[in-house]
Amino acid sequence: MDVQLAAEAAIRGPGPTPVALNVNDETLVVEVEPRVSLLDALREHLALSGSKKGCDQGTCGACTVWVDGRRVLACLTLAVACEGRAVTTIEGLAADGELHPMQRAFIEHDAFQCGYCTSGQIMSAVKLLEEGNASSDEEIAEFMSGNLCRCAAYPNIRAAIRQVRDGGDGGA
């Protein structure tokens, strides 16, 4: 196939087009326009409403998910650009019916009030520890600054993160 033909074959939209997404180790096909965000595809088409829409413009962090193992903002990611990549949402964090240690720590430390930012906070916090930037409260605050909490539960969020960092797994 020459370059021109290959390019034409790859053109999608502007109408709805089938998009195959790998979400939480499951392949799911949605019919969405190419302009639809990953966040809207998850929430409106796949009934995965754990990822929240706060600002929809990349400033609040409530929509934080993992794409290929890195934390990113689903509101600024196009669903169609995630084909062939692994998407993980808060719904994919628990394993075999057991909450992830970070989820348990958030509950134990009451690390939320209204709870709207919580799934984004947790998805960010798990990666924060993997990235190795949680040696002090200052470092936690800096590398969690992309997740806003309007209830200002920050001290409790940091306490939950410290617990998991230090090996406390919430008594499990």
Place this chain on the structure above:
Amino acid sequence: MDLIRAGIARPDHLIDINDLPLTAVEELEDGGLHIGALARMSDVARTPVVRERYPAISRALLLGASEQLRNMASMGGNLRQRTRCAYLRDGVSPCNKREPGSGCAALDGLNRGHAILGTSERCIATHPSDVAVPLVALDAVVHTAGPDGGRSIDIDDFFLLPGETPEVEHPLAHGELIVAIEVPLAPIARRSVYLKFRDRQSYEFALVSAAAALEIEDGLVTGARLALGGVATKPWRARRAEAALAGAPADAASFRRAAAAELEGAVVREHNAFKPELAIRAAVRALSEAAR
């Protein structure tokens, strides 16, 4: 993407270039630094050769945005990001960038964050990039590819002053793509610093930032690099200050004189008259740290 979300950018076509092999960050044979256009900010910041030999670049990257955005944002995209001026982004105010000839609401509006250097009567919007500031200080070169082949653009020429045409922000042609940013070998960069001053401690654009590097022999400045962010319509290479530093004693008084010379040309508005002094102090502090 954020401009599409705000209804400011309305592209007919989007081309997903994320699978192009442009993510390398590596030392060049001549000792310079090659940064692929699709390398992510977070990856570049943590690459050992960047941290060790170009610390101001690493620091500027880590002080920008949030970790989620740094994971998503490419280096080429960073250079091409548009101003955060609220009058461009609200979609309705007069804005010569969005709608040439409509006027500039920032001139007599809420202009606390706006530029004091490189402005025109048509636009006073700042360029928001952090990493572009040390890149400008270190004479980076932007490499592009397009239908007519490739070319290399000095980074200082990559960002255009608003002048009479603030809607023209860069020299790229339609179909031309940034493929890499290269930083020439510069021993001076090894102890370069980047400082950022802003309203919040994290996840906020700069009111003023400064990238600085110095070479000092026998207490005298033999080489100086200084660039400012947050105060100008483009990442601002402080050439007047650099000239004033040449051969001067490496002390606070010289640094202050040099920074003041750079800010002599500042044009302030109602709400940003604090910026020249803040910029001078930021430059002095950055130069002082670079002198250690």
